[in-house]
Amino acid sequence: MNTVELKAKICEAKKETGTVILAHTYQDPDIIDIADITGDSFFLSKKAAEIKAKRVVMCGVRFMAESVKILSPETETILPVPSATCPMAEQILPERVREYKKENPDSQVVAYINTTAALKAECDVCVTSSSAIKIVDKLEADEILFIPDQHLGSYVKEKLPHKNIVLWDGFCPVHAQLTAEDVIACKNKYPDAVFAVHPESPAEVVKLADMVGATSEIINYAKAQKGRVIIGTERGVVDYLSTHEENGERFIQLAPEKLCCEDMKKISLDDIYKAIKGEGGEEIVLPEDLRKKALVSINRMLELG
Ligand code: 13P
Numbered sequence: 345m346n347t348v349e350l351k352a353k354i355c356e357a358k359k360e361t362g363t364v365i366l367a368h369t370y371q372d373p374d375i376i377d378i379a380d381i382t383g384d385s386f387f388l389s390k391k392a393a394e395i396k397a398k399r400v401v402m403c404g405v406r407f408m409a410e411s412v413k414i415l416s417p418e419t420e421t422i423l424p425v426p427s428a429t430c431p432m433a434e435q436i437l438p439e440r441v442r443e444y445k446k447e448n449p450d451s452q453v454v455a456y457i458n459t460t461a462a463l464k465a466e467c468d469v470c471v472t473s474s475s476a477i478k479i480v481d482k483l484e485a486d487e488i489l490f491i492p493d494q495h496l497g498s499y500v501k502e503k504l505p506h507k508n509i510v511l512w513d514g515f516c517p518v519h520a521q522l523t524a525e526d527v528i529a530c531k532n533k534y535p536d537a538v539f540a541v542h543p544e545s546p547a548e549v550v551k552l553a554d555m556v557g558a559t560s561e562i563i564n565y566a567k568a569q570k571g572r573v574i575i576g577t578e579r580g581v582v583d584y585l586s587t588h589e590e591n592g593e594r595f596i597q598l599a600p601e602k603l604c605c606e607d608m609k610k611i612s613l614d615d616i617y618k619a620i621k622g623e624g625g626e627e628i629v630l631p632e633d634l635r636k637k638a639l640v641s642i643n644r645m646l647e648l649g
């Protein structure tokens with residue numbers, strides 16, 4: 345079966361089975377094409393809370409599929425490739441968070457959405473990269489532990505100097521590879537371009553940016569520019585902009601050899617087809633007490649964000 349035939353089969357199978365496909369913008373353009381809802385982590389979480397589908401196939405990484413299950417427990421939620429996980433999501437153990445809270449009873453624990461359900465269950469509130477500053481600012485507590493991403497955490501800390509934010513030492517293995525030299529080399533090649541970057545990048549890179557934001561914010565900013573934009577985030581964003589916008593060549597991928605998330609790219613159309621048919625992938629199952637605890641911190645994110 346060629347790609348066009350397979351995409352048609354997927355659309356047919358979606359209708360037959362009452363399946364809704366959610367896809368993060370980092371997914372390949374062919375997957376974005378057949379998805380019903382696409383967007384960044386915050387948008388997908390908001391949509392997951394509203395979904396009334398029999399089955400959801402989540403094209404992204406495990407924590408995204410877990411978020412769907414947490415918000416929409418009646419929905420059969422399938423991750424098409426079980427090994428598609430965000431390495432950052434497990435860079436701190438839930439026990440460590442419990443210990444920290446015992447040692448620091450006045451502190452609130454803020455978890456980036458890129459965490460396991462077990463971690464979400466231990467924290468006070470979740471944030472995404474687009475909502476982190478707003479939510480941390482609104483928290484009553486001034487003592488905050490921010491887990492797991494040190495780079496997003498230090499960006500929030502810099503913007504909110506009135507809060508005492510303690511950082512964990514986690515990082516995104518994709519964005520953390522970026523260096524100031526990568527940016528300078530690209531800016532030298534395209535001196536007229538502006539530079540937009542994801543806050544999972546190191547501070548030396550963020551400092552050089554004209555705009556810092558989550559996936560959707562980068563897309564909106566890039567669309568609004570007239571000229572070239574250097575994009576400092578995962579390659580899926582440039583793929584998305586190039587296929588959905590006119591003059592797609594004006595979006596320049598920073599460090600393409602570094603900015604490819606292998607986990608996000610594990611899912612193929614074939615995997616999605618099998619998942620819709622109930623012949624592949626993994627159904628997300630969460631213990632109910634853990635799901636309910638994790639729901640509290642996600643709901644708080646949705647309210648405050
Ligand atoms: P967004 O919140 O921008 O979608 O980011 C998700 C992610 O995994 C970034 O690497």
Ligand code: SF4
Pocket residue numbers: 405429430431432458516517518519544578605606607608
């Ligand atoms: Fe995780 Fe980084 Fe991949 Fe996003 S790009 S899913 S943070 S490893």
